[in-house]
Amino acid sequence: MNLLSSGPVRTHRIDVRGLTKKYGPATVVDNLSFTVEPGHVTGFLGPNGAGKSTTMKMILGLAAPTQGSATIGGLHYHDLPVPLVHVGALLDAGAVHGSRTAHDHLLALAASNGLPAGRVGAVLERTGLTSVARKHAGEFSLGMRQRLGIAAALLGDPGVLIFDEPVNGLDPEGIRWIRGFMRSLAREGRAVLVSSHLMSEMAQTADHLVVIGRGRLIADTSMTDFMAANSEGTSLVRCSEPAVFARMLTAAGATVRDGLESSLVVAGLTGAEIGRLAAYNDIVLSELAPQQASLEDAFMELTKDSLEYLGATS
Numbered sequence: 001m002n003l004l005s006s007g008p009v010r011t012h013r014i015d016v017r018g019l020t021k022k023y024g025p026a027t028v029v030d031n032l033s034f035t036v037e038p039g040h041v042t043g044f045l046g047p048n049g050a051g052k053s054t055t056m057k058m059i060l061g062l063a064a065p066t067q068g069s070a071t072i073g074g075l076h077y078h079d080l081p082v083p084l085v086h087v088g089a090l091l092d093a094g095a096v097h098g099s100r101t102a103h104d105h106l107l108a109l110a111a112s113n114g115l116p117a118g119r120v121g122a123v124l125e126r127t128g129l130t131s132v133a134r135k136h137a138g139e140f141s142l143g144m145r146q147r148l149g150i151a152a153a154l155l156g157d158p159g160v161l162i163f164d165e166p167v168n169g170l171d172p173e174g175i176r177w178i179r180g181f182m183r184s185l186a187r188e189g190r191a192v193l194v195s196s197h198l199m200s201e202m203a204q205t206a207d208h209l210v211v212i213g214r215g216r217l218i219a220d221t222s223m224t225d226f227m228a229a230n231s232e233g234t235s236l237v238r239c240s241e242p243a244v245f246a247r248m249l250t251a252a253g254a255t256v257r258d259g260l261e262s263s264l265v266v267a268g269l270t271g272a273e274i275g276r277l278a279a280y281n282d283i284v285l286s287e288l289a290p291q292q293a294s295l296e297d298a299f300m301e302l303t304k305d306s307l308e309y310l311g312a313t314s
């Protein structure tokens with residue numbers, strides 16, 4: 001079998017099991033288990049310092065786990081015969097040799113990994129770099145360096161791709177390109193793991209979410225389920241007798257909490273249902289307004305207990 005042909009993509013899963021990393025007394029990845037499936041973009045979310053990069057480095061054999069394992073298609077990274085054929089990664093786009101042209105950078109990488117030179121043209125084409133292939137990478141903008149890093153990750157036509165905060169610092173056009181690119185890689189049957197500290201980033205890209213905080217798993221869910229559970233609207237209600245109406249709402253199955261200035265924040269009933277209940281009980285509503293919780297709010301809520309430091313309140 002020719003592992004380097006442009007035939008169907010080899011599908012692999014990433015399996016992370018009980019993965020733990022300690023640096024001195026600090027446990028930065030703590031008994032983490034999750035799976036990254038082929039054909040999906042899995043968003044790896046967590047606040048800064050949550051342990052995302054460290055986890056990715058362990059999957060890629062760049063850091064040794066203190067406990068547990070991370071495998072690609074059942075093998076540890078160091079046991080993969082030609083690693084780039086199975087997994088490609090973009091960890092730090094700045095780490096490109098500025099003195100080489102994009103073409104020569106990729107050619108050197110192909111040669112040192114035993115990959116055919118023909119792949120260089122293919123990945124330049126795929127990442128839209130053909131016209132600048134003879135330019136020095138040192139002259140590249142961040143967006144172009146990012147594309148070059150992705151071209152390198154694709155050299156072995158791997159079934160697994162790992163991107164660490166790929167849109168950091170990019171302009172809107174670069175961000176849109178990367179999002180679309182990751183989705184196209186998943187459509188081809190590849191397993192794509194991409195980290196971010198922004199929920200809004202993931203909402204437009206990922207099919208699945210793995211959320212961590214302080215190195216621990218907080219959520220492992222499909223994007224659809226996360227959205228259904230967290231973007232449910234609440235209603236803000238102002239009325240003549242909030243305490244009385246709150247009891248009625250609760251009796252009708254709503255969840256009610258106090259809002260600002262004697263308002264009520266009501267979940268579990270639609271605006272129309274709240275309005276009907278008020279009319280039926282002769283409660284005068286002075287305000288009934290839908291409140292849409294953003295996914296970013298839901299993510300903040302989910303990770304608030306795991307933030308390393310909280311802003312001081314003045």
Ligand SMILES: Nc1ncnc2c1ncn2[C@@H]1O[C@H](COP(=O)(O)OP(=O)(O)OP(=O)(O)O)[C@@H](O)[C@H]1O
Nearest residue numbers: 023028046047048049050051052053054055165197
């Ligand atoms: N080589 C190291 N030695 C000691 N501590 C480290 C090392 N690498 C990472 N850490 C610490 O481990 C914690 C997790 O870092 P990591 O970079 O994995 O987090 P992250 O979720 O990727 O965050 P960020 O988005 O800020 O990079 C941090 O507190 C960091 O300071």
